[in-house]
Amino acid sequence: MSELPVVVIGAGPQGLAAAAHLVEREQDVIVVERGRGPAAAVSEWRHVRLFSAWPELTDAAARRLLEPTGWTAPVAGYPTGAEWVSAYLAPLAEVLDEWIRYETTVTGVARQGRDKVVDGGRRSQPFVVHTVDADGRESRLLARAVIDASGTWALPNPAGADGFPAIGESASSRLISYRIPAEVSELAGAHVVVVGSGHSATHTVLRLSEMARRNPGTRVTWALRRGSTANIFGGGAGDDLPERAVLGSRARTVIDDGAVDLVTGFRVAEFRQEGSDLTILAEDGREISGVGRVFALTGFRPDTEILREVRVDLDPALEAVAGIASEIDPNIHSCGSVGATGARELTHPEPGLFIVGAKSYGRAPTFLAMTGYEQVRSVVAHLAGDQEAAARNELVLPATGVCGGSGDFDAAAGGCCAAPSVLQIGASPLSRSRHVAAAPRRSPR
Missing domain, CATH: 3.50.50.60 (FAD/NAD(P)-binding domain)
Structure with a gap:
């Protein structure tokens, strides 16, 4: 499987950062994005100003890829979603363009020839990423690892207080x-x-x-x-x-x-x-x-339907990756009091599968972009065999009273x-x- 690529699901901030780290480490990668361009979710809230400053919104490997093109990292101010895309995410996607497949929707992730139930020979089989393009053509991508950075934007929580739509909510x-x-x-x-x-x-x-x-x-x-x-x-x-x-x-x-x-x-x-x-x-x-x-x-919740045939370990309350749930529980933490999480905390019973970014936090609202960048740095180091870098914590989070x-x-x-x-x-x-x-x-x- 070493000759197969790592498939990254989503060309948002964390998906593009993961691709940047993989390219920098000379790892083969395919990024699958259902939108017509990069950061489709961010573009939908383009009118909203972030409360994170520019230095907290760019990834180190991405900066290293961009700088030879003449790009200069913004150093001050608080961008809107549109400015984040135009000044950073779109230029990064342009550098990574040969590795990105747009208007391609992932419909499922599995092990080749084995559904979730089968144990025999499971770990020796590559992942199969099922996709459909804008014309309805179905295809399968074989991968040695999968990084799911698809986010939660597509699945907002309802107004009903018990987690289901309130009576009359759909009708209204x-x-x-x-x-x-x-x-x-x-x-x-x-x-x-x-x-x-x-x-x-x-x-x-x-x-x-x-x-x-x-x-x-x-x-x-x-x-x-x-x-x-x-x-x-x-x-x-x-x-x-x-x-x-x-x-x-x-x-x-x-x-x-x-x-x-x-x-x-x-x-x-x-x-x-x-x-x-x-x-x-x-x-x-x-x-x-x-x-x-x-x-x-x-708030939002993760759509885990595409992962139903792989073995994932999610917290029963947060629907977050189980290994990080206690560190991000909104009953206890704010986005300034959670710790950094990396490959070790993000592992699943399915080796080679990682959920990163906002989706890794499930329903917890405490995610910050810089947290996701640290996640993908660690995960890619792990996939590249650099376990020392994977275990290292390079993130310093801001303090908060929230x-x-x-x-x-x-x-x-x-x-x-x-x-x-x-x-x-x-x-x-x-x-x-x-x-x-x-x-x-x-x-x-």
Whole structure:
């Protein structure tokens, strides 16, 4: 199998970085990308500004490949998704173009001639990567190893608090979006609800609040599943990612100023469409009514369907690679408190298979680009036989005061580390809100 290539699934930031490391180490590689160009997912959120600075967004091997072409690494500032693509990811993909197959979708990964059940001779067989191109032609790629860097962007979580779509969520899909909006002017005068507590939700709340200030009559409600705002506004001065700290501070300001109504402990159970408006019902019977648009920004989950015929070890709660789950659990860690992970932690019962990047984190929202770059550096060193480099940790993560997600899910306050003093909105004010009303519990329809 030594003559076979390493197949990398996905030409996003981590997939391209993996290819750069493989090329630098003179390892044969094929990158399979279902989009028409590189970083297709990043291009979809091209309007969003990252809170990581340029030095944290480029990979070392990628820089070494690019510099002979006259490319210069950006050294300051916080790019948008579009700027990340145009100034780094697209030039890198151009250098790697001969190794990338675009508009090619991976439909499955297996061992040649053996399904998941078969033990005999399994390790001596190459991987088979099943693909289909834009014209529907099916093919198979043989590989000595597979690096799955396909991400999680294609599978957003639903608004329903139990992990399944809420009652009526699918039927109301015309009024529900699972992406950060690029343009919000069309929502002027409407009542808009944002569901979620992460950075995507915060970005959206801030964008909507700016539009609401310019357009009286626009209402913005931010619905949090958590019973507390203790960790919503970030780590403040304790966060070494200053743009992330600014994001949290701005969110707190719009809440304090009354530009946004904050609803805590609201776990969506049902959507009811009444004419052109929605009523959102919570598990505890509360309602948010007169809603014209919903942005459900509750995170993403990995699509593991293509890996069903190989033996993977995933954490039962996070759907993350089991070897790193305890290090990235959002109940405990933030993206500044997790440690570096490499080839040793990313191994599976199927030797030669690695899941890297955001997909390796499963449902955990604590992933940073620099974490993924360290993963692929270590994995490629391992595949090239350089075990000393594979075991070495070359990553220094920024410190943060931002803490975990659902560990204090029902608590009034608290968390895994000291949180800033924040505005608390209890149950009594919520029941008097002009947008949220207590309602008798109804049986699901």
